[in-house]
Amino acid sequence: MNPKSQIEVTDRLKYLAGSIEGEGITLLEGIKNKIYESIQFRPYNDETAQDEKNIRWKRTADEIFRDGYVYDGKACTDLVVAFLGLANARGIETKFVKL
Numbered sequence: 001m002n003p004k005s006q007i008e009v010t011d012r013l014k015y016l017a018g019s020i021e022g023e024g025i026t027l028l029e030g031i032k033n034k035i036y037e038s039i040q041f042r043p044y045n046d047e048t049a050q051d052e053k054n055i056r057w058k059r060t061a062d063e064i065f066r067d068g069y070v071y072d073g074k075a076c077t078d079l080v081v082a083f084l085g086l087a088n089a090r091g092i093e094t095k096f097v098k099l
Contacts, residue, residue, distance in 0.1 A: 005060075005096075006059070006060045006061060006081045006084075006085075006096065007060070007061055007081060007084040007085045007088055007094065007096055008060065008061075008062075008085075008088075009085065009088050009089045010060075010061075010062040010085075012062050012065055012066065013061055013062055013065070013085050013086060013088070013089040014089050016034060016038065016065060016086060016089070017031075017034075017086045017089035017090045018089075019034070020033075020034050020086070020090065027090060027092075028087075031083055031086045031087055031090070032083065034086060035079060035082050035083060035086070038065055038068065039064065039065070039068060039069060039070055039079075039082065040068055040069045040070075041069070041070060041071070041072040041075065042069045042070070042071050042072065043071075043072055044071040044072050044073045044074050048071060051071075052071040052074050055078075056074070056077070057077060059078065059081070060081070060085070061081050061082050061084065061085025061086070062085065064078050064081060064082045064085075065082065065085075080096070081096070084096055
């Protein structure tokens with residue numbers, strides 16, 4: 001399956017989201033916790049800068065969870081994409097807005 005957007009729901013996202021319990025704010029906190037349990041923060045430095053640049057704004061939520069990492073200090077977009085992907089997988093309608 002090739003996602004059409006960065007936050008398209010995939011089988012991987014459905015699986016991950018399926019283990020998150022709760023409703024309302026508890027569900028949102030569970031999504032945040034699932035991200036931090038599933039994703040490692042790699043150091044961002046001169047040695048990793050080019051790798052980070054190669055993936056910036058390119059990975060889908062599914063790919064972020066598959067890869068299992070983001071770069072510390074450069075992860076805000078990846079974390080948002082991961083959050084929105086899991087929220088969508090739980091039936092919460094989201095919209096990705098980049099200004």
